[in-house]
Every structure is written in structure tokens, then in C-alpha cells.
Amino acid sequence: QQTTPGFSSLQKFFSTWLNLDITTLAVALTVFGAISNGTQQLKYIALEMYSWVARFFTASVSIPGSDRLNREVLNWIGARVLLQQQTRILTATSEPVQNDAWDFRRAGIKRTDHHSGKRPPIQYLPTFGITWFFYDRNIFLVRRITDGRGFGRNAYVSGEFADQYVVPPAGHEPLVVMCLGRSVKPVKRFLNMCRDFADMQRESFTTVRASRNNYHREGWDTTMLRPIRPLETVNMQKTAKEELVSDMENYLKPTTRRFYTSRGIPYRRGYLLHGPPGTGKTSLSLALAGRFSLELYIIHVPSLAADIELERLFTSLPPQCIVLLEDIDAVGMKRKPDREDDDMDEKEIKEMRKLMAHAHIRHGRVTLSGLLNVLDGVISQEGRIVLMTSNIADKLDEALVRPGRIDKMIFMGNIDGDAAEEMFLRMYTPDQNETPIVVEPRTDLSSEELKRFAFEFRSRIPDDTFTPAQIQGHLLNYCNHPEAAVANLEDWAEMEKRRMEEAEEKEEEAQKRRATRRRER
Numbered sequence: 001q002q003t004t005p006g007f008s009s010l011q012k013f014f015s016t017w018l019n020l021d022i023t024t025l026a027v028a029l030t031v032f033g034a035i036s037n038g039t040q041q042l043k044y045i046a047l048e049m050y051s052w053v054a055r056f057f058t059a060s061v062s063i064p065g066s067d068r069l070n071r072e073v074l075n076w077i078g079a080r081v082l083l084q085q086q087t088r089i090l091t092a093t094s095e096p097v098q099n100d101a102w103d104f105r106r107a108g109i110k111r112t113d114h115h116s117g118k119r120p121p122i123q124y125l126p127t128f129g130i131t132w133f134f135y136d137r138n139i140f141l142v143r144r145i146t147d148g149r150g151f152g153r154n155a156y157v158s159g160e161f162a163d164q165y166v167v168p169p170a171g172h173e174p175l176v177v178m179c180l181g182r183s184v185k186p187v188k189r190f191l192n193m194c195r196d197f198a199d200m201q202r203e204s205f206t207t208v209r210a211s212r213n214n215y216h217r218e219g220w221d222t223t224m225l226r227p228i229r230p231l232e233t234v235n236m237q238k239t240a241k242e243e244l245v246s247d248m249e250n251y252l253k254p255t256t257r258r259f260y261t262s263r264g265i266p267y268r269r270g271y272l273l274h275g276p277p278g279t280g281k282t283s284l285s286l287a288l289a290g291r292f293s294l295e296l297y298i299i300h301v302p303s304l305a306a307d308i309e310l311e312r313l314f315t316s317l318p319p320q321c322i323v324l325l326e327d328i329d330a331v332g333m334k335r336k337p338d339r340e341d342d343d344m345d346e347k348e349i350k351e352m353r354k355l356m357a358h359a360h361i362r363h364g365r366v367t368l369s370g371l372l373n374v375l376d377g378v379i380s381q382e383g384r385i386v387l388m389t390s391n392i393a394d395k396l397d398e399a400l401v402r403p404g405r406i407d408k409m410i411f412m413g414n415i416d417g418d419a420a421e422e423m424f425l426r427m428y429t430p431d432q433n434e435t436p437i438v439v440e441p442r443t444d445l446s447s448e449e450l451k452r453f454a455f456e457f458r459s460r461i462p463d464d465t466f467t468p469a470q471i472q473g474h475l476l477n478y479c480n481h482p483e484a485a486v487a488n489l490e491d492w493a494e495m496e497k498r499r500m501e502e503a504e505e506k507e508e509e510a511q512k513r514r515a516t517r518r519r520e521r
Contacts, residue, residue: 058141059184061191065172066219069191072198073175077142078125079197081133091127091169127169135193138186143176144169204228206290210298211313220297220316228290233426234280235419235468236412244271244410245291248385252292252320257383267382270375270405274393275412278467281389284412285324294385295321302330307370314374317384325388328396331366368397375405414464415471421458423468425450427475428482445482453482460489470496 015021054060063070082090132141146169179186205225212219231241250256251269260267273281289296297317304310317323374380390396393409400406415423428450445453461471474492478485 054178057182058178058180059182059187060176060178061184061187063175063177065174069195070172070175072194073142073177073191074125075201076194076197077131077133078123081131082124082126085133087126087131089127089129090124093123093125093171094121125169128173135190136186138179138181140187140190141178143178145174145176206286207295208286208289208298209295211300211304220313226286226290229283229287231287231291232422234284234287235415235423236280236284236410237416238418240410244408245288247408248288248292251385266376266380266404268376268380268384268386268404270386270388270407272388272390272393272396272401272406272409273412274390274409276414276467277391278469279412279414280468281412282324282326284410285322285387285389288387289322292322296324297321298324298326300326301328301366301371304366306365307367307373310366310370310374311379314381315379317381319381320383322385322387325371325386327390328371328388328400329390329392331368331371368400372399372405375400415461415466415468416463417458417461419468420461420471421454423471424454424457424475424482424485427472427479428453450482453486457486457489460486460493462493466493466496 063073081087126142126144128144128146130141130143132139134140177187177190179190202225204227206228208224208226209220210224231245234241248269257267259265273284275281285296288294295318297313299310299313301310304313314323375386388406393401393411401409428445474489474496475485478488
């Protein structure tokens with residue numbers, strides 16, 4: 001007290017006004033500081049021990065954040081680990097309702113948050129840090145990393161708080177999958193199981209992937225699950241459909257691949273689906289992908305900014321899949337088309353001018369040489385099937401339609417009587433196995449009566465006039481009334497013809513205005 005000025009006054013203040021003994025307070029603060037320092041030391045020792053054990057007593061596999069396997073591992077953990085362990089710290093993401101798979105039961109997952117269809121369902125996934133679990137009699141640890149930190153740094157504390165309390169994962173963080181032991185084989189079995197689990201969830205669906213621009217780079221980012229579409233629902237010439245399916249079946253046989261390889265032939269196959277809009281070219285692609293259990297990758301060629309983007313998309317394709325190149329007219333047409341032939345009638349000349357004008361408008365920055373390079377150039381992969389769609393197959397460049405790039409051309413034309421009759425029967429025949437989802441079909445008509453209406457419907461449809469999409473639209477207006485669909489068909493056909501003629505006249509006027517503006521420039 002004699003060597004510390006003011007100590008007696010401070011002690012008197014604490015004892016009188018705060019009812020505290022300053023000596024006891026000082027001792028308590030000293031003990032608290034020692035405990036805090038000891039805790040920091042213990043944390044440092046624990047991290048060093050964790051780093052040492054992870055280095056010498058575990059096997060691990062790292063998965064990049066952009067890889068599909070990353071998402072499949074997280075999905076398995078969300079379905080099989082988080083629910084059983086009742087984890088208290090999670091990451092929640094809302095999933096787009098573009099996936100039709102959520103309208104059905106997914107294997108091993110019960111959903112209760114999307115019953116109304118008005119809100120996107122919520123998926124719960126692991127957050128930053130470590131998630132541990134038992135699998136195949138091994139202890140596994142899956143670590144979701146942020147900021148690229150490794151084993152030697154603090155994976156739990158960022159500043160004063162752990163990362164999971166500060167910021168949520170963005171969805172593209174790398175993973176490290178570890179298991180106790182010196183062998184990496186258990187980790188490989190676990191990763192294969194995650195892929196099998198994902199395939200099991202998608203077994204009743206066709207996986208459709210679309211390109212998306214992320215940070216000015218095109219990549220396969222958007223994934224949709226669509227119910228497998230039977231080939232019988234695609235309205236086209238029966239013989240052409242059977243030949244196409246047979247050709248693809250033969251191509252996908254392992255013996256065919258060995259035949260190509262042993263003879264130095266590139267193992268690739270290309271098909272051109274051509275015809276007017278609305279004739280089912282995209283629907284056929286989806287049905288073929290479901291028929292052969294292949295993923296469908298869709299590229300809208302005019303939307304790409306450069307050849308390098310098309311090359312990047314092709315180099316990231318899996319070994320075996322179906323690639324749909326939509327609207328190749330924009331880059332595949334002859335840059336200097338031949339003059340109108342003398343044997344072309346007036347209708348063909350008008351159609352040619354209209355399509356050329358459309359191609360000029362849609363023309364992107366992907367070049368014909370860039371398209372040819374990904375089809376059979378040095379960077380082209382083997383094993384995939386390429387489907388291309390076009391409205392003007394006879395006006396495409398000869399370099400594109402030669403064998404090796406396009407091996408078969410399939411015409412998808414307007415609907416004929418046979419296809420119209422099949423569509424009518426398919427629309428109104430009650431499903432014998434399942435309860436209808438959308439509407440209850442008409443059931444008071446006998447099979448013979450329905451066939452009679454279908455034949456009458458067929459007889460009233462003019463051949464090569466309407467597309468399957470137009471006929472389907474008419475039938476959907478009378479979902480429960482096949483008699484009304486037949487009775488009102490002729491009136492609808494007249495109205496539809498007038499609408500088509502008016503649209504053609506407007507298109508011709510627009511072409512004239514565009515031509516006038518080009519001449520004025």
C-alpha cells in the first residue's frame with residue numbers, strides 16, 4: 001500500500017461501493033488468464049495431434065469443388081448421415097423445382113416440404129468443418145474446406161468464431177474424404193457407393209444437363225431430371241424410328257467399339273434431326289437418352305460466344321453420353337449460298353429466304369470450323385453420340401453433312417394420318433397400371449368406340465399440314481372429351497391454317513423491311 005499510490009483509495013472504492021475484495025478479484029483474473037492460456041495451448045496441441053494422426057494414420061482423397069462427385073458425396077451424407085446423427089449445425093439450400101424427380105419419391109429420402117409445389121424444397125447438407133461417420137466397418141471423416149486451408153491450420157476458427165457460424169458454404173468448396181488406416185481402398189469403395197446412390201436416385205429419370213455461363217466461362221452446371229419418355233410417344237415415321245434405334249443399339253455394343261478401334265476408325269456417331277419447328281426433334285433426343293440410359297447434354301449453339309467455349313464443353317463430356325446441338329443452322333449454313341435454283345417453286349424460295357434471314361439474326365460467334373473441330377478434330381472425344389437439329393438440312397454446308405460428322409439424316413416432318421391416330425388413342429386410352437396424375441381420362445367409351453373416334457379423327461387430318469405439337473395442343477383442349485376433339489377438329493384446322501398464313505405474311509413483311517434497311521446501309 002505504501003509503494004502503490006492510490007491503492008488504498010481503489011481498495012476502499014471496491015469494498016464500499018461494489019462490495020468486492022480487490023485482492024480476491026486480482027487472484028480470480030490471474031487464474032482466468034492462466035486457464036485461457038492453457039486452453040490455447042491445449043488447442044494448439046490438439047491441432048498438432050490431429051495433423052500428425054491425419055498425416056500418418058489416415059488415407060484421404062481430395063475432391064474439387066466443381067466436380068460432380070463432390071455433390072454426390074454431400075447428397076449421400078445429407079441423406080444417410082445427418083438425419084441419423086441429428087447434427088445440430090447444417091447448411092440449408094433450396095433446390096429449383098425444375099427437377100421433376102421431386103414430384104416422385106426418391107430412394108431413401110422422405111420429403112415433406114414440397115407438397116404444395118409452390119415453394120422449392122429445402123435440402124440440408126454438411127457445413128464447414130468435419131463430419132464423421134461409420135461406413136463399411138471404418139471411421140470416415142469428410143471435411144468441407146474453406147479458403148483452401150490445409151491440415152496445418154485451424155480448420156475451426158476464423159477470427160473469433162468458427163466458419164460455420166460466420167459464413168455459409170457457397171456450394172463449390174473442395175472436400176477431403178479420410179478414413180482411419182493406411183489404405184485408400186476403403187475411400188475408393190465409399191466414393192463408388194456415393195455414385196451408385198446417385199444413380200439409384202436417377203434410375204427412373206433421364207438426366208439432362210445444360211450449359212451455363214459462370215464467371216464468363218461456359219460449363220455444365222444446370223442439371224434436370226426428367227421422367228423417362230417412351231419412344232412410342234414420339235410421333236414420327238415408324239420405319240425411320242426403328243432404323244434409328246437399331247443403328248444406335250448396334251453402335252453402343254462393346255463389340256462395335258472393338259471393331260472400330262482395331263481398324264483405326266474413330267468411335268463416334270452423328271445424327272441430324274431435321275424438319276420444321278414443332279415436329280419433335282428435341283422430344284426424340286430425350287426419348288433416345290431414356291431408351292439407352294444415357295445422360296443428355298444440351299448445347300444451344302447460337303448462345304455461345306466463341307469457339308473456345310464450345311471446345312471447353314466438349315472436352316468436359318463423360319466418355320459415353322448423348323450431346324444435343326440445337327439450332328446448328330446459325331453456324332452450319334453455307335456462308336455464300338447458291339442462287340435460287342430454276343427448279344425451286346415459289347413456296348421453296350420463300351421458305352429459303354425466311355430461314356436465311358433467321359439464321360442471319362441468330363448467328364453467334366461460333367464458327368463453322370469450330371463446330372467441325374469438336375465433331376471430328378484432334379480434341380474430339382470418342383464414345384459419345386451427337387444429335388444435331390436443323391430446319392434447313394439441304395442448305396447446310398457440305399463439310400458438315402459428310403459421313404463421319406453426320407452419319408445419318410432423319411427427317412422429322414409434319415404429322416400424317418397414322419401418327420395422328422396413334423396420338424389420339426394414346427391421349428384418351430385410360431392407364432391400366434397407374435392412377436392418372438393430371439386429369440382423369442374419359443372411361444365411359446369402350447375400346448371399339450375409341451378406335452372409331454380415332455379413325456374418324458385421322459380421316460379429318462390433312463397430311464403434311466400440321467406439326468405434332470399443333471395436334472397435341474388441340475387434343476389438350478379436350479382432355480376429357482374425345483367426341484368434342486373430333487367434332488371441333490375441322491373448325492380448329494381452318495383457324496390454324498389462317499393463323500399460319502397470317503404469320504407467314506407478317507414474316508415476309510419483316511424480311512422486306514430488314515432487306516430495305518440493309519440496302520440503305
